[in-house]
Amino acid sequence: MKVSEAVANAFVKEGTEVVFGLMGDGNMSWWSAISKYAQVRMIAVRDEGAGLAMAQGWARYTNKVGVCSVTHGPGITRMTTSLVAAVRSHTPVVICTSKTPFNSENHIQFVEQERVVGATGAGYLEALTPSFAENAVRQAFYRARLESRPIVLSIPHDIQAEECDGDIDDYQPSGTMYAGRQHIRPDRARLNEAVNIIGASKRPVVIVGRGAMEPEAIEAAERLAKRIGALIATTLIAKGLLGNSEYCAGISGLFSPRAVMQLYQETDCVIAIGASLNTRTIAGGHLYPNARIVHIDIAPHLLMGNEQAADCYIQGDAAATIQDIDDMLEKQGVTKEGYRTDAVLKILQSADRDPGEFEIGPGTVDPREAARIMDERLPSNVGVVIGAGHFSSFPVMIMKKPRALHIFVHDFGSIGQGLANAIGIGVACGQPLLCVEGDGGAMQNIQELDTAARLGLKLLYVIMNDEGFGAEYHMMTARGLNPKLALYRSPDFAGAGRVFGGRGRIATSLENIAAGIDEFLAGEGPMVLDIRVSRNVVSIPYRRAQFAQDV
Ligand SMILES: Cc1ncc(C[n+]2csc(CCOP(=O)(O)OP(=O)(O)O)c2C)c(N)n1
Numbered sequence: 001m002k003v004s005e006a007v008a009n010a011f012v013k014e015g016t017e018v019v020f021g022l023m024g025d026g027n028m029s030w031w032s033a034i035s036k037y038a039q040v041r042m043i044a045v046r047d048e049g050a051g052l053a054m055a056q057g058w059a060r061y062t063n064k065v066g067v068c069s070v071t072h073g074p075g076i077t078r079m080t081t082s083l084v085a086a087v088r089s090h091t092p093v094v095i096c097t098s099k100t101p102f103n104s105e106n107h108i109q110f111v112e113q114e115r116v117v118g119a120t121g122a123g124y125l126e127a128l129t130p131s132f133a134e135n136a137v138r139q140a141f142y143r144a145r146l147e148s149r150p151i152v153l154s155i156p157h158d159i160q161a162e163e164c165d166g167d168i169d170d171y172q173p174s175g176t177m178y179a180g181r182q183h184i185r186p187d188r189a190r191l192n193e194a195v196n197i198i199g200a201s202k203r204p205v206v207i208v209g210r211g212a213m214e215p216e217a218i219e220a221a222e223r224l225a226k227r228i229g230a231l232i233a234t235t236l237i238a239k240g241l242l243g244n245s246e247y248c249a250g251i252s253g254l255f256s257p258r259a260v261m262q263l264y265q266e267t268d269c270v271i272a273i274g275a276s277l278n279t280r281t282i283a284g285g286h287l288y289p290n291a292r293i294v295h296i297d298i299a300p301h302l303l304m305g306n307e308q309a310a311d312c313y314i315q316g317d318a319a320a321t322i323q324d325i326d327d328m329l330e331k332q333g334v335t336k337e338g339y340r341t342d343a344v345l346k347i348l349q350s351a352d353r354d355p356g357e358f359e360i361g362p363g364t365v366d367p368r369e370a371a372r373i374m375d376e377r378l379p380s381n382v383g384v385v386i387g388a389g390h391f392s393s394f395p396v397m398i399m400k401k402p403r404a405l406h407i408f409v410h411d412f413g414s415i416g417q418g419l420a421n422a423i424g425i426g427v428a429c430g431q432p433l434l435c436v437e438g439d440g441g442a443m444q445n446i447q448e449l450d451t452a453a454r455l456g457l458k459l460l461y462v463i464m465n466d467e468g469f470g471a472e473y474h475m476m477t478a479r480g481l482n483p484k485l486a487l488y489r490s491p492d493f494a495g496a497g498r499v500f501g502g503r504g505r506i507a508t509s510l511e512n513i514a515a516g517i518d519e520f521l522a523g524e525g526p527m528v529l530d531i532r533v534s535r536n537v538v539s540i541p542y543r544r545a546q547f548a549q550d551v
Contacts (some may be wrong), residue, residue, distance in 0.1 A: 008033035024071025025099025057424025071107030185419030186316030201269030211274020229338020240406030279305030387418025416444025497528030
């Protein structure tokens with residue numbers, strides 16, 4: 001058997017269901033070999049970075065190892081931003097690639113790709129002999145799962161066509177070696193400390209993060225919060241998990257409305273579960289000035305975003321640790337009203353509306369109203385994927401309906417990652433999706449509308465189009481620089497939607513938006529809704545962080 005066939009077989013035995021990728025000299029043999037397996041869906045994309053972002057979205061949704069394939073050299077370099085983003089979001093993906101011929105540094109596609117990959121924080125593995133190739137696949141999947149990050153697997157061009165003694169039936173997949181993460185039971189003494197802190201608190205807040213997104217952990221967090229009268233908040237990543245909780249106060253950080261921030265500032269105890277408490281979650285350290293902090297995570301120890309250690313750090317599995325704390329409090333007969341009063345409920349229910357007034361120019365809409373209509377009109381089975389940019393605060397803060405999923409693609413602070421992530425998520429979930437990006441971000445991954453149309457994905461791609469880089473426009477205004485440097489004429493994105501094989505509509509009024517959403521829901525395949533938004537409306541986080549307004 002040829003190495004490329006043995007490697008393809010090994011990928012299949014590892015459970016590969018979908019491959020996102022782009023072919024070249026380096027991976028075409030492997031691509032041909034794995035395409036022969038009926039159980040594997042091959043998805044050809046238009047850009048390597050987008051292919052990896054799709055595998056990231058797919059892995060994020062399924063909790064399985066995503067698979068992507070690119071050619072060596074330029075295939076690798078084009079993928080680097082997405083590699084960093086997948087590293088930062090702790091997403092396991094195996095990227096099957098190649099290497100230009102050995103001892104040929106003059107090869108036109110040669111690059112020191114180990115160093116390129118190393119700089120992104122991803123792992124790199126290379127099979128230097130035919131006999132190691134299958135083992136390399138096993139190690140790549142093993143490490144991707146164990147280390148929860150992308151692993152680039154190079155099967156060099158020189159060995160792909162060589163014979164190896166791989167046996168199709170004998171491949172031992174990595175899953176037989178790694179039985180998954182274990183529940184880490186917390187230390188008794190730490191639990192006692194935590195229970196003392198929580199028992200003494202009067203107004204506690206529970207924050208649920210990435211590490212507590214499993215149903216068991218959420219249920220345990222809600223039960224504890226109820227017992228101790230806590231407000232319950234999420235990190236940005238975990239937004240949408242607690243849609244049905246009455247005392248859910250939304251996201252902890254600069255995305256909170258003023259009245260909710262005030263509640264956070266008054267708290268005397270924070271219980272963070274699977275949340276790193278980075279600077280965004282604690283708003284640079286200003287959000288919980290008087291709180292004692294109980295910090296629960298599976299990492300041995302974490303410092304918070306303000307470089308401080310929590311008052312009580314517990315290494316432990318989210319669900320198990322919270323259940324233990326809740327049981328201990330129950331034994332002590334602890335129940336509190338805390339924040340769970342009618343007055344607080346009223347604050348939570350009325351905290352939403354941004355009182356800021358801005359002049360809305362002709363032919364544009366207020367982006368806050370646009371987000372509100374999207375939330376009202378799109379049913380709960382439509383998941384939401386939001387890219388990065390100034391616009392993102394509007395859907396993040398305003399779209400509150402409990403939904404199949406809310407995913408914010410912001411892992412490396414890079415624009416232009418939203419559409420590709422949404423396509424990967426759409427392939428995984430098979431449900432209709434809304435993806436929201438700005439016009440700047442859209443221009444960085446718009447070619448993937450072609451992939452979405454080919455796949456027939458039911459994807460509404462809303463471009464909140466302020467004809468420029470809104471983030472820079474507002475920052476430059478705040479810093480006394482010339483904001484006009486951040487403005488660009490916009491192309492016709494609705495036309496682009498049609499050209500790439502989907503549908504498209506421009507919206508310059510709230511009625512247009514409603515009609516566009518109805519058109520999307522009634523039809524099939526992707527659709528672009530190019531919403532012309534007023535750039536006069538500055539988001540709440542930007543008013544706070546850039547213009548120092550107390551809003
Ligand atoms: C890859 C990358 N390039 C540049 C930036 C800097 N940047 C941050 S936000 C932004 C503007 C994005 O414009 P758009 O997508 O239209 O969203 P808006 O801010 O206008 O809402 C830019 C250029 C970045 N974060 N990532």
